[in-house]
Amino acid sequence: MQQNEPEAESMSSGDTAPSPAAEDPCGVQEGSEATQNGVAAEDSALPSSAEDSTNAVAFAEAEEATASNASKKNERLTAIGTMIAAIAAAIGLIFAGVTTLYSTLVSQDQLQESKDSNDEEKMLQAKKVNAWVDTDLIDKKNWTKFTQFIYVENRSADTVYAPVVYFGGGEVKKGGKGEEVTVFAIGRFLPACTRIKIASSLVVQRFRTANKSKVVSPPGSGVGINFYDTSGVAWDRFSGDRTSPPRIKEVEKIREVTDPWFGVWYLEEIRQVGVVTKADNCSTT
Secondary structure (H helix, E strand, C coil): CCCHHHHHHHHHHHHCCCCHHHHCHHHHHHHHHHHHHHHHHHHHHHHHHHHHHHHHHHHHHHHHHHHHHHHHHHHHHHHHHHHHHHHHHHHHHHHHHHHHHHHHHHHHHHHHHHHHHHHHHHCCCHHHEEEEEEEEECCCCCCCCEEEEEEEEECCCCCEEEEEEEEEEEEEECCEEEEEEEEEEECCEECCCEEEEEEHHHHHHHHHHHCCCCCCCCCCCCCEEEEECCCCCEEEEECCCCCCCCEEEEECCCCCCCCCCCCEECHHHHHHHCEEEECCCCCCC
8 A cells, every 4th residue: 555655646746747837948939029020020021011112102103193293294285286276376467467458559559559550540631721811012112012812832742623712701791790611612623733913902892892791801810721632531630820829630522612603713813813823842752
């Protein structure tokens, strides 16, 4: 009995196996350190992943901001290009308008110059036909004897037709007073390069003899002439007087002679009572 007790004790003591930690304390420490290192590694890995995620978001945002800025820049460039194109188009329209206006003005000037040239050419012969009055000394020995003459002249190289000379004259009628224009004709035509000089008193006397009821006054300081040029255009040329300036204009028809029986003076008749000579400064063209 006493012998079995030690065995029991040894068995009981043998049933209690030694723990690894008790047997190898260094191994337990190493495991603990490995576990701690793994946890630390995991802890260190988590911040890296979060940083990568943050960086990815920031990069995406940066890319989005860059794309947005590029889009805005493109929009600005497009707007600037559109504005430049609009300005260029406006300048083109303005230039086209100015060019059109200039062309129109030039055309109008050319038309006006052409019209003026045509009018000048049309008036070329009419400007060389004239009538006027002047007072001349009729007696060189007596400086008090003057008389008034009517001059009619055609300095052109072509004949003018149906010339009539007119001047203002007084008319006295029974029961009242009035004014009329006295008109007399110089034949049927006035030859080229011809000047006629006739005393106005002869003209007045002739009308007075023909019309005893009228008192025809001598012309004042101005007379006029109507005629047809070689183209058949009727003209009125007035020499002017103290109240009216000289004029030349185209008219529809010439004036009618005051008295058809006594108001026509033919060249041969004028040669007998007046002077018919060659006109000075006669144009040959």
